[in-house]
Amino acid sequence: MSFGEKRSWIYVVSALVVSAVYFAVVLGRVPGADVRRIAYVWPMLTAIGVAVVLNIVATVVAAITSPRERDKEDERDKEINRFGEYVGFYVVSVCALLPLGLAMMEAEHFWIANALYLAFVLSSIASSIVKIVAYRRGF
Template sequence: MSSEEKRTWISALVGVVVPAVYLATILSRVPGADVATIAYVKPMLISIGAGIGAGIVLAIVAAAAGPREPDRIDERDREINRRGEYAGFYVMSIAAIVPLVLAMAEAQQFWIAHALYLAFVLAALASAIVKIVAYRRGW
């Protein structure tokens, strides 16, 4: 497994676990509450920071634990990365419509922020999934 593929797997893992923990924590407060009173900004920022930090730490651990392999990126890696990023871009472009519509409908900031957060998460996961499939099945 190339170092690029390892980083993609780490990105996918972090992209599932961190938002799932955050959303489970925050959304458990929603039933019966006025969402305007739910303090979500600090936990969301912590979640974003934790995701970035976990991705960096896990990539370093994977690089240190793995066999010494050249950290070269070949044409295949570039093409897989390009395709994955395109997929993430398209998912983000489509998913960003939801927070835009919520803002136009004057929905509460809580829902707009979470729709946008979810759009970023879906884009990152789509990108990682396309890359993993390309690495596993070829392109």
């Protein structure tokens, strides 16, 4: 497994786990509550911070455990990364229509912020999955 594929696996797993915990905690407070009173800012910032730190730590561990692979990046790796980032860009662009629509409807900030966070999460997951598939099936 190339180092680029390992990074993609790290990214998709951390995005899935951290965002699932965040949405379970925050959306679990919604039933019967006034969303204007739900504290979501610090949990969201914490989730973003945890995801960043988790990615960095896991990538460093992967680099330490396979030092010969970490510096090997060929043209195929660059093309797979570029393709995955393109897909992620299109996913976030389409998904951003939801928070934009919510803002235009003057929805609560809670829903706008969470829809935007979801757009970024879906983008990172889609990008990583596309990269993993490209590594596994060929590009």
